[in-house]
Amino acid sequence: MRISVIGCGYLGAVHAASMVELGHEVVGVDVDEKRVAALCAARAPFYEPGFEDLLQRALATGRLGFSTDVADAAGAQVHFLCVGTPQKHGEYAADLRYVDAAVESLLAVLQPGEVVAGKSTVPVGTAARLADLVGGKVPGALVAWNPEFLREGFAVQDTLHPDRLVYGLPAGPDGGTAERLLDEVYAPIVARGTPKVATDYATAEMVKTAANSFLATKISFINAMAELCEATGADVKQLADAIGHDDRIGRRFLNAGLGFGGGCLPKDIRAFMARAGELGADQALTFLREVDNINMRRRIRMVELAREVLDGSLLGKRVAVLGAAFKPDSDDIRDSPALNVAAQLQLQGAVVRVTDPAAVDNGRREWPHLDFAATPEEAAERANAVLVLTEWRQYRELDPVAFGEVVASRRVLDGRNALDREAWTAAGWTYRALGRRAG
Numbered sequence: 001m002r003i004s005v006i007g008c009g010y011l012g013a014v015h016a017a018s019m020v021e022l023g024h025e026v027v028g029v030d031v032d033e034k035r036v037a038a039l040c041a042a043r044a045p046f047y048e049p050g051f052e053d054l055l056q057r058a059l060a061t062g063r064l065g066f067s068t069d070v071a072d073a074a075g076a077q078v079h080f081l082c083v084g085t086p087q088k089h090g091e092y093a094a095d096l097r098y099v100d101a102a103v104e105s106l107l108a109v110l111q112p113g114e115v116v117a118g119k120s121t122v123p124v125g126t127a128a129r130l131a132d133l134v135g136g137k138v139p140g141a142l143v144a145w146n147p148e149f150l151r152e153g154f155a156v157q158d159t160l161h162p163d164r165l166v167y168g169l170p171a172g173p174d175g176g177t178a179e180r181l182l183d184e185v186y187a188p189i190v191a192r193g194t195p196k197v198a199t200d201y202a203t204a205e206m207v208k209t210a211a212n213s214f215l216a217t218k219i220s221f222i223n224a225m226a227e228l229c230e231a232t233g234a235d236v237k238q239l240a241d242a243i244g245h246d247d248r249i250g251r252r253f254l255n256a257g258l259g260f261g262g263g264c265l266p267k268d269i270r271a272f273m274a275r276a277g278e279l280g281a282d283q284a285l286t287f288l289r290e291v292d293n294i295n296m297r298r299r300i301r302m303v304e305l306a307r308e309v310l311d312g313s314l315l316g317k318r319v320a321v322l323g324a325a326f327k328p329d330s331d332d333i334r335d336s337p338a339l340n341v342a343a344q345l346q347l348q349g350a351v352v353r354v355t356d357p358a359a360v361d362n363g364r365r366e367w368p369h370l371d372f373a374a375t376p377e378e379a380a381e382r383a384n385a386v387l388v389l390t391e392w393r394q395y396r397e398l399d400p401v402a403f404g405e406v407v408a409s410r411r412v413l414d415g416r417n418a419l420d421r422e423a424w425t426a427a428g429w430t431y432r433a434l435g436r437r438a439g
């Protein structure tokens with residue numbers, strides 16, 4: 001099939017190359033010229049494990065192209081919308097200007113029988129609104145919503161082997177037409193027996209925001225328990241292990257620490273609350289405000305813990321921050337808890353050096369007032385404390401004995417409960433973590 005992908009960021013670029021892997025002919029369209037140039041040159045414009053290999057393989061087939069001109073999307077049977085839906089400035093609601101602009105531009109090339117398939121995360125009601133617009137301008141062209149669940153760091157695997165497919169379809173026979181086209185796009189995935197939920201627009205849109213709200217709630221739940229553990233002297237890691245043995249609860253997403261960030265969870269729960277308010281159902285989601293609050297409190301607590309460990313004052317203290325990306329295996333620094341903490345420490349007088357295996361360039365660009373180093377050793381040279389704020393494997397596997405040689409004092413704050421506490425304390429480090437007793 002001929003497919004277009006509008007918006008080639010973390011989601012769209014991986015989706016475009018993956019669709020080639022499934023056997024299709026794909027054009028990726030983006031308004032960012034530098035991004036398109038990099039993709040055309042087979043260079044990944046962001047760090048995502050396995051993506052550059054996939055991109056090179058896909059380009060070598062001759063069935064993948066990238067363009068800044070939406071006219072090149074002409075003739076595609078399915079147009080995937082993968083543009084960003086960030087939080088609006090000064091409001092909780094999602095900013096839909098990129099989605100609207102992308103659909104507007106597509107109208108010039110869209111033909112009857114073609115499907116615009118939204119993958120961006122949007123407020124419930126968006127697909128119905130766009131379907132009216134598209135149907136009014138190009139009768140016979142259809143809109144479907146096909147939310148995406150990929151995780152950065154596992155984007156290639158998640159796109160080629162999703163755990164479910166969700167289609168939000170128009171009512172009536174058009175629904176069957178759109179479903180058949182999407183089934184054809186995902187034929188190898190459907191053939192494997194991947195669970196599929198074919199439903200209406202509103203349910204499909206809500207599946208995505210509900211899933212992210214649940215995950216955010218689970219993280220904030222264990223972080224609230226961490227606050228109580230700190231107040232009582234209990235250990236949140238053992239608590240999580242113990243409750244996680246219950247199948248109904250499960251151990252995943254119960255890692256207490258610095259909380260969630262990134263380009264999805266924070267803005268998605270806020271947009272969900274804003275949309276609930278517009279629909280007169282805000283009470284249903286007031287708990288998400290608390291989820292957000294608990295999450296943001298973790299960042300403040302981390303700064304407090306650093307001050308405590310540094311004998312009550314941050315002034316002039318040298319602090320190494322290991323991690324800038326919002327999660328490991330990504331260079332994405334959108335709403336990164338690690339950088340948020342690093343900036344607060346610096347504003348309060350600490351001398352901060354940040355390092356990250358993949359996100360230093362992005363960090364330098366977006367946070368020019370912070371000092372960055374290429375390696376943990378460089379960042380930690382003569383440091384009074386080391387904070388591990390993103391749980392990269394490289395940091396989990398640091399040798400606490402050798403690493404202890406570069407610092408001025410062996411104090412480590414494990415912001416992700418990711419280090420081997422016994423090994424670090426045995427090497428003479430003072431170990432502190434959120435929700436755990438001093439080690």
Ligand SMILES: NC(=O)c1ccc[n+]([C@@H]2O[C@H](COP(=O)([O-])OP(=O)(O)OC[C@H]3O[C@@H](n4cnc5c(N)ncnc54)[C@H](O)[C@@H]3O)[C@@H](O)[C@H]2O)c1
Nearest residue numbers: 007008009010011030031032083084085098102120121148
């Ligand atoms: N990143 C993820 O892990 C992930 C996972 C699931 C869903 N999502 C959702 O997918 C959407 C995209 O997220 P992302 O992380 O890829 O964002 P991103 O910012 O990395 O990418 C968006 C891209 O769209 C391009 N763009 C903007 N307006 C355009 C237009 N009119 N025409 C063509 N291109 C345009 C931008 O230049 C950018 O390259 C969001 O709604 C997000 O919530 C993201």
